[in-house]
Amino acid sequence: MDISGHIDEFMLYIRSLKGRSNNTVINYAVDLAQFADYLDVMGLDLLSNLDMRALRGFLRELSGYGLERTTVARKLSALRGFIKFLVRSGILGEDISAGIRGPRIDVKGIPRAVAYEDMMRLLNKGTSGSKKELRDSLILELLYGSGLRINELTSLDWDDTDLAERMLRISGKGNKMRIVPMGRIAREKIERWRAESSCRGYVTEGETPLFYGVGAERLANRTVYRVVTTAAKRVGLTGVTPHSLRHSFATHMLERGAPLRVVQELLGHESLATTQRYLAVTTEHMKRSYMETHPRSGFGEVK
Numbered sequence: 168m169d170i171s172g173h174i175d176e177f178m179l180y181i182r183s184l185k186g187r188s189n190n191t192v193i194n195y196a197v198d199l200a201q202f203a204d205y206l207d208v209m210g211l212d213l214l215s216n217l218d219m220r221a222l223r224g225f226l227r228e229l230s231g232y233g234l235e236r237t238t239v240a241r242k243l244s245a246l247r248g249f250i251k252f253l254v255r256s257g258i259l260g261e262d263i264s265a266g267i268r269g270p271r272i273d274v275k276g277i278p279r280a281v282a283y284e285d286m287m288r289l290l291n292k293g294t295s296g297s298k299k300e301l302r303d304s305l306i307l308e309l310l311y312g313s314g315l316r317i318n319e320l321t322s323l324d325w326d327d328t329d330l331a332e333r334m335l336r337i338s339g340k341g342n343k344m345r346i347v348p349m350g351r352i353a354r355e356k357i358e359r360w361r362a363e364s365s366c367r368g369y370v371t372e373g374e375t376p377l378f379y380g381v382g383a384e385r386l387a388n389r390t391v392y393r394v395v396t397t398a399a400k401r402v403g404l405t406g407v408t409p410h411s412l413r414h415s416f417a418t419h420m421l422e423r424g425a426p427l428r429v430v431q432e433l434l435g436h437e438s439l440a441t442t443q444r445y446l447a448v449t450t451e452h453m454k455r456s457y458m459e460t461h462p463r464s465g466f467g468e469v470k
Contacts, residue, residue, distance in 0.1 A: 170214060170217070173214070174196075177199070177248070177249050177253075181195065195248070198241065199246070199249055202246060205224075205228060206221065206225075214258060214259065217263065219264075222250075222264055222267055225246075226242075226267070243267070243269045250262055279406070279411070279414075283419055286415055288404075289307065289407070293398030294398050295401070296401075297398075302378065303398065304356060305357065305360055306391055307394070307398060307412065308353045309349065310391075310395070310412040310416075311415060312350040313350075313353070313433075314413050314417055316339070316410070316413060316435075317391050317392065318388065319339060321387070322385075324374045325361075325377055326372070326374055327377070328349075328377065330354050330357060333349050333353075334346050335349055337435065340435065343435065345432070378391075391409055392408065392409060395407060396408065413434070417433070417434055430442060
C-alpha cells in the first residue's frame with residue numbers, strides 16, 4: 168500500500184475511533200493530502216523513504232509559502248498523529264516526528280472578555296425588539312451563563328436539559344460528555360421556550376433539538392453567530408462573538424474567586440495549561456487581589 172492508502176486508513180481511524188470533530192477531520196485530510204503531494208514531487212512516495220528529513224523538508228516548504236505559524240503548527244500536528252498511527256500499526260519502526268519542533272506560537276488572539284456591566288446590558292437589552300426575542304435571549308443566556316461553545320449549544324437536545332437540577336449535559340470536543348450547571352434565569356427561559364415551542368407544534372422532549380431552525384431542523388451555527396453579533400450591535404458593543412461570551416463566563420468566574428480547576432471542568436478543557444492560557448486574569452484583578460491580601464501591599468494605609 169502506498170502512502171495515500173495509509174492516509175485513508177488513518178482518516179478512517181480518527182473519524183470512527185477517535186471521535187474528532189468534522190472540522191478536525193477535514194483539516195487533517197487536507198494537510199496530509201498536501202504532504203502526500205510533496206512526497207510524490209520529491210520522489211519519496213514509499214514508506215521506506217519516509218524519514219525525519221522528509222518531514223523537515225515539508226515544513227520548510229510550508230514556511231516558504233508564507234503561511235501563518237498556527238497553520239504550520241496544525242499541519243505538523245496532523246503529521247505527528249499520522250506517524251504515531253503508522254508506528255502503532257507496526258508499519259513504521261519508530262516515531263520519526265519525535266525530534267521535530269514546531270514553530271513558536273505567541274499566545275495571542277485570546278478574545279477580550281466583555282466587561283460585566285456591558286454583559287448585563289447585552290443580556291437584558293440585546294434582544295429587545297428582535298423577531299425571536301425569547302429564543303435569542305436564551306441563546307445569550309446559555310452561552311454566557313454556562314460557558315458553552317457554539318457547537319455545544321446547537322447540539323443540545325431536550326433530553327440534555329435537567330430543569331429540576333438546573334443542569335445541562337454537554338457533548339464537547341471529541342464527543343466527550345460533561346455536566347454543567349445553568350442559572351435560574353436560563354431555566355425560566357427554557358421553561359418559557361418549551362411552552363412557546365409546544366404551541367407551535369414542535370416536539371419538546373427526547374432527542375429533538377432544543378433550538379430548531381427552518382422546518383424543525385437543528386439551528387445552524389451561523390444563525391447563533393448572527394444572533395450574538397446583532398444583539399451586541401443593538402447595545403453599542405463591537406467585536407462580540409459567541410466565543411467572547413464563553414471567555415467572559417470564565418473570566419468573570421475567576422475574578423470572583425472560582426478555582427481554576429473548577430473553571431477547567433466547566434469549560435471542558437483536558438489540560439489545565441489550556442485553561443491558564445485561555446484565561447489571562449486581568450491586570451486590574453491581579454492588582455486588586457494583591458492590594459487586598461498581601462501584608463506588604465500598603466492597603467488601607469493613610470497617605
